[in-house]
Structures are given as structure tokens and as C-alpha cells.
Amino acid sequence: MDEVPADLATIGPGVYADIENDAYHSGPGISKSGLWTIYKQTPRHFKFPAPREESTQATAAKDKGTAFHWAILEPNTFEARAMRGPEDRRGNNWKDAVAEAKNTKRLLLTQGDYDDALVIRDTVHADAWISALIVSPHSQVETSSYWIDPETGVLCRSRPDLYRSDLGVMVDVKKTRSAHPDAFARSVIEYGYHAQEPWYTDGHLANGQAVNGFVFLTWEDKHPFVTARYELPPSIVDEGRAICRKALQRYAECAKADEWPGYSGEITELQFKRWSYQEIDAPIEEAA
Template sequence: MSQGIAQPGYYPDVPNDAYHSGPGVSKSQLDLLHRSPALLQWSRTAPEDEEKKAALNIGDAVHALILEPHRFEAEYAIGPDAPKNTKEGKAKWADFEELLGDKTVLSHSEGRKVHLIRESVMAHPHARFLVESEGDVEASIYWRDTITGELCRCRPDKALPKLGWLMDVKTTADMGKFARSVYDYRYHVQDPFYSDGYAEQFGESPRAFLFLVVSTSIECGRYPVRLFSLDQAAKDAGRFAYQRDLQVYHECRQADDWPGIETLSLPPWAQ
């Protein structure tokens, strides 16, 4: 598929860069617009710090190792278990860096951690079934919103069309606070937005949208793994929110006007 042309459809092999730079509005863009329409325009033109952009992202490393081990091998390298302040350690690191190329470096302890997290996921029987089942990782779905006519897009971590399931992998530093993260990061919007896009392409809603949540923090010596789905009330609230945001997006595009002033209120303790 050409980067400049995105017809509604299900595309298993759109490159990541082409997807993110191509047409259509995504859930993450609606998140910005929800805060302020001007932030969406800002995100498209603000310069990026390439050095910071390349910084280690444990969440992405975990995601890659679980769902895209070939990408993990291509993009990440685990450093030697050797201190850099010894002669032997310096030699090992010099050999390692000579073959590094442009890969992102994980320290030996970080590499051990992401592998333990993956093993923890594979110890969960239902999670393992989802990881190993036939499906498409990072497939792209494009569709026209039936109300506004706007081109929408989403990229579920894994689509399993034969089962009628969608799955998204989330990392959290505290499994006990993930329920709050659902609201803070608008995961309740992600579910119906992706599900409605899926339904436009496959003629029916997915049987399940599952969040595979993995903790990056140890609890009782293990990295917790949980599988969650949202109840109908959360899905309904998320659908209402994204449809409202899409309407705002549509009106901003039609008028080419992207308001940017946000209103602040005093916190309850200060009132």
C-alpha cells in the first residue's frame, strides 16, 4: 500500500513509519485532541529530539520480545555481564560495541529482566495461547467513520481474525493501579475505537478485546501477568468519548481552526 493512499481495509504489512506518517486519525491523536485540538497540530510539526527518541524504552523491548522476537533481535542488543571499569570488562564491551551497529543497548540486567517478563507471560496458559495463536502482529485497519466520514486508523498489537479477537499488550509499573491507567490513558476509548474499525472490515464486532498486562516490577519474586477485558459500561463510555472527539476533529478540519487554550481549575484541596 502506498504511504500516500489509504483506502479502507485490513493491511497486515504496512511498515510502522508509513502507518504513523500516513493519512487517517488514530486513537492516540484523538487523545491529544481531547486535551486541546491545537496539540494535534503541534504533534505533527514539533521537532523531535532524536537522541532522546532513541533512548531505551523497556515497554517496547518487552512488546517486541513477546510478539515480534525477530524485531527484538534486529533492534536490541544485550550487553555483556562485565563491568566497564576493569580491563577484562572494557575488552568485552569493546568487542560488543564493535558489532552493535544502530541497535538499542540493553544492559545485562535489563536483558535478563525482559526475558524473565516474557517467560512469565508464557507461563500464563491463556496468555501463551494468545501469543502462539495464528494472527497478525501490528496489522493496520483503515475505515470511514459512519457519522463524520473521516478516515480512521488503528494498529492493534495482535489481531486474531480466525478467533475474532483483538489483543493489546500493556506494561505497568504497578499491576494494582492498572484499573486507574485504563481511565488515565483512555484504554476504554481504545477498545471501542479499534473494535468499531474491526467491525467495519469484518462485518461483525470482535468477540473480545483483551488487554495482556505485564508488570515491569517484581511482586513476590515474579513479574505479574493478567488478562483483562472491559465491561459494557466502560466500552459505552469510551465509544461516546471517541465519537465526540471525532466530531470535534471533523469540525476543526472543516474550519481549519484548531483551538489551543486549555482551562485549569483549582484542585479540590485548594478550593
């Protein structure tokens, strides 16, 4: 594992542990999420994102997500890192709990969120195969990989949820409304998980790390928190890699010119699928 520089702005190629999540996301390098924004929206959406919401609700959701990841990926240390607080975030009971959590350096959760995290932990690790894959001295949780893309010269970064260094296997944890195979396949395309897999694996390969497999561990966000594990076929991974290449090239061009365009400034005629026509016949030239 490489040593993190004192100034993250100077970071170079390597695999690093112990980079804080916020520092990673605000630091140098282009990530898969940035490329996906460029691909699905525009470079302007990437360069000038909407300010992050800082409401109590947004903070609670972020803390809940962090806790659930700990429960799944680092189950043996969850109780030491999280604190079971009051039923809700109102009143003096919550204020007192906030003070206690700060003093003990733990993440404060409502009773419900804490208990749900334990249920998710027990559900995931009831699967002996996935539990053995996650709980190992060879497991590297949320390490950060940086590399230079040889075609564009751009600094790239990725942060896989878990990497088993002895097996060369990555595990990516995904919360989902439905873990049914058909539903998750749609999520793969909608959220670009097929681009995420090659981006993560190529980043580790660029740093001399073997990658022999990639597993998506999905869990439903409502009781009973049903889980499933999936892998992607090579063809859809190749599609994701092509998406990354196209977006990365666009990013490099925008960065070089320091121009970040939005949608076309031209007046563009909209195109409609054949199913859009209900009362009249669709034009022959319209797409099927």
C-alpha cells in the same frame, strides 16, 4: 490482508501487514492517540506537537519497549531479532556491539534490558491460557487497520497489538507501574484505554473482521514483572466510544476549517471542588 500501496499517503480502507511503525505513526489518518490529545487537551496540541526527544536515553527507552513487545507477542523469534550487548552504552565495547548489531540486523540492548525481556517473556508465557492465545498461526501482530468514518468522512486508523483472526479476539499489551485491579482501573481512565478498545474493535469491524473479545494484558515494569489480564465492562467501553465520537467530530471540524484552536481566549472563572475549601465553608453552588 490488503496490499500496502507504494505511497502510504494514498492508503485506503483495509487491514495491512508490514507497515513500519514510524511510517504508520507519521502517515495519514486519525488515531486514538490523536483523538485523546484533542479530547484531553486541545486541537492545537494535536496539530503542533512538541518535537520528539532524540536523546540517547529516549532511544534506549524506545528500543527497550520494542524488545519487550517482541518478547511478549512474538516470543519464538525474540533471540533472532535482539542482541545482548554490554552492560551499558559507553565506550568502545558498545560501539563494537553497535556495528555487529547493524551487520546482523538485530536490535541492540544492554545486558540488563535483554535479560529483563527474557524474564518478561517467560513470566507471560508461563500462563498457559495467555500463551496459547498469543502463540498461534492465526495471530496477527501489529497489523494496521484503516477505515472511513461514515459520519464525518474522516480516514481513521488503528494498530492493535495482536488479533486472533480465528477467534476474533484482540490482545492489547500494557506496561504499568501496578497491575493491581484498582490501579489499572485508574490507568484505564487516565490514559484512555476505554477509548482505545472501541476504536480498535470498530476499526476491524468496519473492515469486515469479527471481534468477539478484547483482553488487556498488563505487566509491571519492575521486578518481578507481575502480570495480569483484564477486560472492561460494556458501560465503560460505551463511555470510551462516546469520547472518540466527540473528539472525532471536533477533529473533522478543525480539519475542514484548517483551524486548530488551543484553550479558550476568553477570561474564564475557574471552578473548584468542595474538597478545595479547608478553612472556610464551600459555597453551596460548588460541585460536590
